[in-house]
Amino acid sequence: MKKSFLLYAFIILVLMNVFTYSFYSSEVAFEQNRYEKTTKKLKDSLTSVTAKLTDANYFSLEKNENAQNYFDSDDAEKMIKYEELIPYVTEKLLDYNSNPKGNPYVGQDQIGANKFIINKVKILNHRWIIADYSDGEIWGEVLLKYFVNSDESISFEVNQTLLYQK
Secondary structure, eight states, X not given: OHHHHHHHHHHHHHHHHHHHHHHHHHHHHHHHHHHHHHHHHHHHHHHHHHHHHHHHTSSSTTTOHHHHHHTOOSSTTTOOOHHHXXXXXXXXXXXXXXXXXXXXXXXXXXXXXXXXXXXXXXXXXXXXXXXXXXXXXXEEEEEEEEXXXXXXXXXXXXXXXXXXXX
C-alpha cells in the first residue's frame, strides 16, 4: 500500500511538473510575442510622430539653413547666432505686453476692458514671426516682420493681423 501511494504521488508530481513547465513556457512565448508587437507598434508611432514634428518645424528658423546663413558674417564679431537670437527676439516682443494699452504689435486696438497681449511666438525665418494673441475673450494671430538693427536692437513691423470671432 505504501509503495502504491508513493508511486501515485510520484506520477502526480511528474504530471504537475510537466503541466507547470508547459504552462510557463507557453506564457513566456506569449509575453515575448506581445512585447515584440508592442515594441513594433511603439517604434512605428515614434517614427510617425517624428515625421510630423519634422513637417511642423519646416517653417522655423531652427531648421532653415538659408535663414540661418542670413545672420552669418565675414566678421566673427558681427555674426549673430540664431540659437541666441530666437529667445532674444521672443523676449523683446513679449516685453511689449507690459504696455498699459496692450502689445502694440498685435495690430489691434483695445476692444473691451482687457488689453491684447501676445501669448505664443514662433520665429519662422530671418524676417517673419507668427504670434498668437488674446485679451482673454477674443483671440487672434499676427504676422510680423522683424529686423535686427546694426546696434543689435530688434524692431518689429505688423504685416497682417487676424481676429477670430467669438
